[in-house]
Amino acid sequence: MANDPGWGNRNNDGPPDLDEVLRQFSRKLNGLFGRSPKGGQSPQSEGSGIPVLPIVGLIAVIWFATGFYIVDQGSRGVVLRFGKHVETTLPGPRWHMPYPVESVDVINMEQVRTIEVGYRSAEGGSGRSKELRESLMLTDDENIIDLQFAVQYNLKNVEEALFNNRSAEESVRGIAETAIREIVGKSKMDFALYEGREEVAVEAKKLMQEILDRYNTGINVVNVTMQNAQPPEQVQAAFDDAVKAGQDLERQKNEGQAYANDIIPKARGTASRLLEEAAGYKLRVENEAQGNASRFEQVLTQYQRAPEVTRQRLYLDAQEQILSNVSKVVVDQKGGNSLLYLPLDKLLANTGGTPTAAPSLNAPTTTPASTLPEIDLNNLRSRDSFRSRDRESR
Numbered sequence: 001m002a003n004d005p006g007w008g009n010r011n012n013d014g015p016p017d018l019d020e021v022l023r024q025f026s027r028k029l030n031g032l033f034g035r036s037p038k039g040g041q042s043p044q045s046e047g048s049g050i051p052v053l054p055i056v057g058l059i060a061v062i063w064f065a066t067g068f069y070i071v072d073q074g075s076r077g078v079v080l081r082f083g084k085h086v087e088t089t090l091p092g093p094r095w096h097m098p099y100p101v102e103s104v105d106v107i108n109m110e111q112v113r114t115i116e117v118g119y120r121s122a123e124g125g126s127g128r129s130k131e132l133r134e135s136l137m138l139t140d141d142e143n144i145i146d147l148q149f150a151v152q153y154n155l156k157n158v159e160e161a162l163f164n165n166r167s168a169e170e171s172v173r174g175i176a177e178t179a180i181r182e183i184v185g186k187s188k189m190d191f192a193l194y195e196g197r198e199e200v201a202v203e204a205k206k207l208m209q210e211i212l213d214r215y216n217t218g219i220n221v222v223n224v225t226m227q228n229a230q231p232p233e234q235v236q237a238a239f240d241d242a243v244k245a246g247q248d249l250e251r252q253k254n255e256g257q258a259y260a261n262d263i264i265p266k267a268r269g270t271a272s273r274l275l276e277e278a279a280g281y282k283l284r285v286e287n288e289a290q291g292n293a294s295r296f297e298q299v300l301t302q303y304q305r306a307p308e309v310t311r312q313r314l315y316l317d318a319q320e321q322i323l324s325n326v327s328k329v330v331v332d333q334k335g336g337n338s339l340l341y342l343p344l345d346k347l348l349a350n351t352g353g354t355p356t357a358a359p360s361l362n363a364p365t366t367t368p369a370s371t372l373p374e375i376d377l378n379n380l381r382s383r384d385s386f387r388s389r390d391r392e393s394r
Contacts, residue, residue, distance in 0.1 A: 063098050064098060066098040066099065067095045067096050067097055067098040067102070068093065068094070068095050069093075069094055069095070069096070069104055069106070070092070070093050070094070071089055071090065071091045071092060071094055071106055072091060072106070072108070073091045074091070074108060074109055074110035074111075075091060075106050075107060075108045075109060075110075076088050076089065076090070076091075076106070076107050076109055076158045077089035077090075077094055077104050077105070077106050077107075078104065078105045078106075078107060078158060078159070078162060079096050079102055079103075079104050080102060080103050080104070080105070081097070081101065081102045082100075082101070082102075085159065085163065086102070088158060088159060089104075105162070107155065107158050107161070107162070108155075109154065109155045109156070109158060110154060111154060111155075112152050112153070112154050112222055113152070113153055113154065113169070114150055114151070114152050115150070115151050115153075115169055115172050115173050115176070116148075116150050116227075117131075117134050117135075117148070117149055117150070117151065117173055117176050117177055117180070118130070118131055118134045118135030118146070118147060118148035118149065118227075118228075119131055119135065119148045119227065119228075130146075130148075132146075134177055135147055135148050136232065137180070137181050137184045137185070138184075138185060139184055139185065139187060139188060139189045139192055140185060140186055140187055140188055141188050141189055143189040143231075144231070144232055145184070145189060145192060145193060145229060145230070145231055145232075146228070146229070146230050146231065146232055146233075147180065147184060147192070147226075147228070147229050148226075148227040148228040148229070149176075149180065149201065149204075149224060149225060149226050149227055150224075150225045150227055151172060151173075151176045151208070151221065151223075151224055151225075152221075152222040152223045152224075152225070153172055153219050153220060153221050153222055154219075154220055154222060155218055155219060155220065156218055156219070156220040157216075157218030158218065159218065160216050160217060160218030161217065161218035161219060162218075164215070164216050164217060164218065165217055165218075165219075168217070168219060171212075171215075171217060171219075172208075172212075172219060172221075175208050175211045175212060176204070176208055176224070178211070179204045179207040179208045179211065180200070180204045182207065183200055183203045183204050183207065184200065187200065189231075192229065193229050193230065193231075197226050197229055198226075200226070201224045201225065201226050202224075204224050205221050205223070205224040208221050208224070209221045299314070
């Protein structure tokens with residue numbers, strides 16, 4: 001107080017002089033900017049060096065301008081007032097009380113984040129390293145498998161994601177490992193490795209979402225992708241042999257089934273054809289038998305009416321049918337006719353030769369007429385002897 005030059009002039013009971021306070025503030029501000037008052041200047045000239053109020057107003061405007069921010073589409077702005085959540089803003093231009101009163105965190109809700117379970121990808125995507133502590137799992141049939149998968153997730157509730165989780169990535173990784181171990185522990189090894197991989201991924205996604213919602217994490221599981229599923233490296237060779245044996249078994253089954261599919265239809269077709277032929281043969285024989293029986297009955301009726309005529313007619317019909325199929329010439333010697341007519345065209349046609357013109361009755365013959373019947377008779381006797389021998393051999 002003793003260093004204050006205006007201390008002695010003040011009234012101890014009255015309020016301080018506002019003009020004097022502003023002058024003192026102006027002098028101190030000039031000292032901060034390196035300006036000192038010149039000798040001989042009055043206090044009024046010292047106080048009017050720099051305008052204080054515009055500077056203070058400019059600083060206030062700049063401070064208020066720092067409170068403006070923009071929330072992008074698909075994001076949310078979380079406003080904290082002295083560390084306490086006061087509101088969540090939607091996309092668009094927004095304003096909040098500048099720091100240190102309020103602060104804002106803009107969180108992207110639609111960004112898809114990925115975590116890896118059972119492996120870690122190297123930087124730049126050049127390779128990956130296994131995490132056996134996470135990937136080795138026990139199946140329902142007491143076999144160990146090496147399972148690696150990736151989980152993709154985003155946020156569905158920004159307040160829960162920020163204030164209910166200390167580390168969202170570690171939470172998702174732990175829940176994913178718990179869910180996949182539970183599902184694999186209820187499945188057989190072959191199912192988890194081969195035909196059930198997609199089903200295991202779907203069930204794991206469903207169970208993960210249920211657990212995350214139970215703890216109000218505000219996380220939404222987008223997809224679960226199986227990266228690799230195989231037996232442990234120590235038994236990989238034996239497992240490959242077992243798989244090859246199973247594949248050979250399936251191949252042989254398929255070959256046998258293909259052979260059966262080729263043979264069975266052919267056999268069924270042959271059997272069906274034979275049945276149809278047998279049915280046709282049966283029908284033909286029955287119809288022939290019925291026709292013969294009907295013809296015999298008709299002949300019998302005619303025979304009962306005129307036995308002699310019917311017998312003679314049957315004999316003539318039989319002889320006509322027999323002789324029409326043989327190449328023989330019957331010569332009547334009783335007639336005594338020296339001129340004979342031989343149907344050579346018909347004989348050659350029956351034997352397959354070329355027909356020639358039949359000899360004329362007026363054509364001269366060098367062979368005696370009496371020798372022709374003898375040749376024919378000898379021929380007839382020889383054929384009859386052959387037929388009798390044939391019948392005896394039968």
